[in-house]
Amino acid sequence: MYPKSPRSRRVAVLAVAAALLVGCQRGTSTGAGPSPTEPARPGCPTDLARAEAATAYAEKPHTMWHGPALGPRATSGKDIVYVAQTMTNPGVAGAAKGVQEAAKVIGWNVRVIDGQGTPAGIQAAFSQAIALRPSGIVLGGFDPGLTSQQVAKATAEHLPLIGWHAVAAPGPSKHPALFTNITTRVEDVAKISADWIIAHSHGHAGVVLFTDASIPFAKNKSDLIRKELATCSGVHLLAQENIPLSDTSSRAPQEVSSLLSRFPDTWTHSVAINDVYFADAAPALRAARRKGAGVPFNIGAGDGDPSAFQRINSRQFQTATVPEPFSQQGWQILDEFNRAFSGGPASGYVAPVHIATAANSGGATTWDPPGYRAVYRRIWGR
Template sequence: MRTSTSPRSTPSLASRTRLAWRLAAVGGVAALALTGCSKGSDQTSAAATATGQGSCPDVVATAQTAVKAATATDAPWDGPTTGATAQSGKTIAYVAQTMTNPGVAGVAKGIQEAAAKIGWDVRILDGQGDQAGIQNAFGQALALNPAGIVVGGFDPKSTQAQMDQAKAANIPVIGWHAVGTPGPSTDPALFTNVTTKVEDVAKISAQYIIAQSNGTAGVVVFTDDSIPFAAGKAQMIEQELGTCSSVKVLNKSNIPIPDAGTRTPQEFSSLASRLGDSWTYSVAINDLYFDNAATPLRAAGKQGNGAPYNVGAGDGSEAAFQRIASGQYQAATVPEPLNQEGWQIVDEFNRAFAGQQASGYVPAIHITDKDNVGTTTTWDPAGYREAYAKIWGK
């Protein structure tokens, strides 16, 4: 199996914020303000801080039930058990938004592992986080004339010309986090999109905060509004937090994913100085926002196992698991089963090559926190490798 990565140097992110999603996000914040502040959220939050109880016991109870189910680690394989036998001699091109994104990189690893099992070749082409780089990587993918192309973590409509070329060449395209919903898509044209349901990820991450804080949290939301999928996820998180009037969203920090490593330290330092002890929880659309949180939070006098409790609403990086296990500035993550999703992508291509329909499978939601992390560094459910190998006759 061959693999490669593009040698391009990382440029700055162009066209960082899409206006429509900015307006949507503003609308979400406005709606949150109405649902919270119109009920006297300032007064109820002050009372909650004093008593340790919020003003939404029914919402807290519902959240606690959902979190209990999502933290289970012994669920049996619930994915496909039938499909197409292995189609031989295929090459897959994986166009990555940026391989610095742990989710994008984790899925690439799963694709490579599954391709080795089924007997295919894989080429990894790194867009390195900016529009020109992604278009260049997609162009390289087309030049390979592969059997299939993966859109890894970016909006296919941003590369519409290349998508049209793939369609004209009868090359099936499969997305990972390419559009907001799992399954086949006609616009953009995707054989299928492999992802958990973003609304489920957003909801459970907010419910975790509501449950753990008993409805008393003061929250900072970290997002990347230049990616519609991420912007929509952040908006849904805020809306779910708003179901409890004593939970307050204190700040929304919009930092492009490729810039997170350089910008988050100053952002954490500034937030700690400005918000003080009112900041008790953070939630980010990707765990990498917490990769550089330790130094500024430690400098601000914050303990690694104390507030603000950082919660990742995807994707479940190795570094995030290590922080959770060691109690160092991350409390939980809602991890994608990244390796499993890589295997699913290979299986979906195999179905496409065999003339079958997409499987329709959607991975289940899971939470990893200090109580169930153990010694693992990824969320890797049991059973999928054996199931797919059996389907392929391997």
């Protein structure tokens, strides 16, 4: 073999340097992304290994209860009112069902009042709840800022208030005054959703992110997802689609069709702040003759309603979701009320994130971790 000329050596060195520079760039562009003919990028081996470990742990079936094991015995004769944002929301309805199920065990009465999904309806429902003079009120899935007058009146009457997805963070809240708020941590949900994409794609993905920028909580979630996706140099954010949750049925199909035209080969994964985006994206993907179990692989960063599980289990345009344990959270709501009635602090428990897929759901249509019912019965003496 003949030795290379100085010019050949310089070309080779420049080529290696260019390849290394490409591999060091972070993938947060909202442009068209890499060309299909572009050489494979080095990816992100360190971040990929971390994402794979986190995803594998989140996908594990839970076999034990890791929540509170101790607490006060059940008080008796309590009446709880669950004010629902709207009972057509599967999450709100799922948590309400858990509250009703737990009430039968602990021996309390529960009444659900539907706010019908409008500010006026929620305010009227909350006012009606206060007029019933219950032992406590649940704020089921709505911003307490919508009902500031009612919250102030309930607080003045020393009625314990517990939120379900009422404010952004789990745990007690001073402003508004909630004994506790029950929800998963948005930081954890956002991170594990992005990590799933990194792991599922082996560090090479073109991603579309669906969000609703009009909702501060949703915008914060999507910002956190972007931040985590950017940790992997081989993952590129192709586009961020801002579609209000109220408009997904009318706008998502058209937007998805446009995305398929813009990124026919580079769009491999999607993540949405709520599973509903994929319910409305499915017709456009089907019309484009995309396979239900093929690209783009979709994950919902939160919720986990029955329709999402049905899409996942049937492999129809959704691959995974990070679900809320609605029933367990309903039981926790009553346990937290019992702690409030007994003069103790909130339990501080926050459900860990879980990733549901067709491989680990067992055909279920909700995420219902085991063990909590028996533990709460034991705590309450029931």
